[in-house]
Amino acid sequence: MSSFVLPLRVPATVLSAGMILACVGCAETQSPPAAIPEAAAVVEEVVDESAPEEEVVVVEETVASPADEPPAADHDSATSRITKLVELLGSATDDSRARVVAIDEITTLNGDASLTLEPLSAALADAEPRVRWHAARAIGLIGRDAVPAIPALAKLLNDADPVVVTQAAAAIGHIRDDDERAEIPADAASIYASAVEPLVATMVHPDPRARRAAVRALRQVSTSRQELAKTVRKQLADADPIAVMPALHTLADMGADAVPFLLESLDDPASRYWAEVVLAELGPDAAPAVDPLARLAREGEIAEKMQAILALAEIGPAAAPAVPAVIESLSSSDSSLQYVAAFALGKIGAGEADAALREAAAADDPFLASLASWALATIHPDDAALQAEAVDRLQGGLTSDVPAVRNAAVEGLSDLAPRLGEPDRKALAKAFAGLLTDPMPTVGLAAGGGLIRLGADALDALRAALAEQPVRNDALEILSVMGPQALPALDDLVAALADSDPVCRSDAAFAIASIGPEAKAAVPALEQVLGDESAEATVRYTAAYALGKMGSEAASAEPLLRKLVDSEDEQLATVCVWAVLKIKPGDKPLVESAVPKLRNALQGEREMIRLEAAVALGEIGPPAASAVPMLEMLAEDDPSSAVRAAAKAAVRRIRP
Secondary structure (H helix, E strand, O other), rough: OOOOOOOOOOOOOOOOHHHHHHHHOOOOOOOOOOOOOOHHHHHHOOOOOOOOOOOOOOOOOOOHHHHHOOOHHHHHHHHHHHHHHHHHHHHHHHHHHHHHHHHHHHHHOOHHHHHHHHHHHHHHOOOOOHHHHHHHHHHHHHOHHHHHHHHHHHHHHOOOOOHHHHHHHHHHHHHHOOOOOOOOOOOHHHHHOOHHHHHHHHOOOOOOOHHHHHHHHHHOOOOOOHHHHHHHHHHHHHHHHHHHHHHHHHHHHHHHHHHHHHHHHOOOOOOOOHHHHHHHHHHHHHHHHHHHHHHHHHHOOOHHHHHHHHHHHHHHHHHHHHHHHHHHHHHOHHHHHHHHHHHHHHOOOOHHHHHHHHHOOOOOHHHHHHHHHHHHHHHHOOOHHHHHHHHHHHHHHHOOHHHHHHHHHHHHHHHHHHHHHHHHHHHHHHHHHOOOOOOOOOHHHHHHHHHHHHHHHHHHHHHHHOOOOOHHHHHHHHHHHHHHHHHHHOOOOOOOOOOOOOHHHHHHHHHHHHHHHHHHHHHHHHHHHHHHHOOOOOHHHHHHHHHHHHHHHHHHHHHHHHHHHOOOOOOHHHHHHHHHHOOOOOOOHEEEEHHHHHHHHOOOOOHHHHHHHHHHHHOOOOOOOHHHHHHHHHHHOOOHHHHHHHHHHHHHHHHH
């Protein structure tokens, strides 16, 4: 599912900024389990000797407030247990899992920092990454009393393990967030300040979890937005350009909170362009930047003007005050500015630009004329003549020799398609299907997005594509994104399960899974695939996943799935136990073996698997308490917003 699932899971952005830049040749219900009285019992009862070596991690957790503290009598007992756990932490040198359990139990008891900070800080140097993960988390949850540990945490920002880096950054942010003193003492202020540069450097870390955690921590520890902006600008200026864009995406993840910082950056020529890039990603959240962006659209360098206009386009109707500046660019002698201006006026919905857009629509430049026609049709959706003119021009662009023009034509037509009749939409789908193999990948992606947006009207074209080897797998991926709308293609999908190509079989099973219980007619074929020990592992995984998505409609597959729960193939066992719980929810004997497997599935590469594992753990509820650490990490740092939301919901269900 590599080509379309992620970029096209949301509606395609019409006439994307990247397309235009390419065209003009410009860069672009109970509490957690109670503590066990004796330290030895903690290890004996909590450590699962059969568990896989990879341990789960907590990055983010709410620090208990004074109101949550136990009564005095319980406090003495908790202190005694913490003392024993600290002793265990120092002595269990041959068993890293025992050290992890001791750290987590100390965290649960929320003990006195005078007892726990030193041993936890020592654990930051442990040879096992998972021990370092848990120790960093535990220190962060101590709060402001852990300020002396910040330098050690800052050193961990250079750790080879990305989760260690993530937790270290999060811990620094937690400590500062907990420090609510009206006036921070000079020594503590100095320690906080010392963490800024290491955190800024982590903004270009290759792992998105580490970047997100660093940005969040910076929001806590930095006292001067101007100084922070200066430090960030220097870091990004010195970084490899390949590393800069992920950092910018991470800034965009901050949403409206990033705008004040970005406004500072617009004032500096060295950072202006990348600040505009991030503002464009923020879309409507960047509305406070309309005035300075309008100024840059008039006064900046060419690249700055273009990116400012593209940012205004993504802000949309709220950028109306900037329309006069954008209209000026539409009459520029520079064609690149004309292109982005026409695009922006359509996105903003600038009715006052009609005269300028009509003039541009009559231009000799076919690309400008198409953009202007699309903009007019977008601004006036009820004007049939404008719609027809735009569709006619854009259809002509589908056969252009210029890839960016083909791309613009696909995306523009995709945007206008809801206003077309069914025959025209089906004809459009056929044309888009023919572009799936376009030599320019962005055109193929745009065509895939257009087919998804056409929905049921694209089914005939997609079913025909299933019979064509070059586009078959692309069609399967698009059908999987369409979900229940793909039901009329079920017979074709079942036939694809018998194909000799394992990728085709796997994608067919995934598409069937996306249809859900209504695809129950595919259950026998999926059972056959799952039971075929000669089949590729990935094919069997997706077959089991599809059966689970059927729920009770796949009851006949339960015996086979239960048998495979004990498979030596850990991934197959994981998806099978998940599937059984979907078919027969509430099976308590199965939960005990399900939780460790589902917990590990949270670390899978495939977004949908992480999502489903998080949902399943939430459905299990309090018995899935051991998965809370990883769920909390996903809730803050997973690259997918859907997974973050599912993980957050699961934590609420497990720890109401």
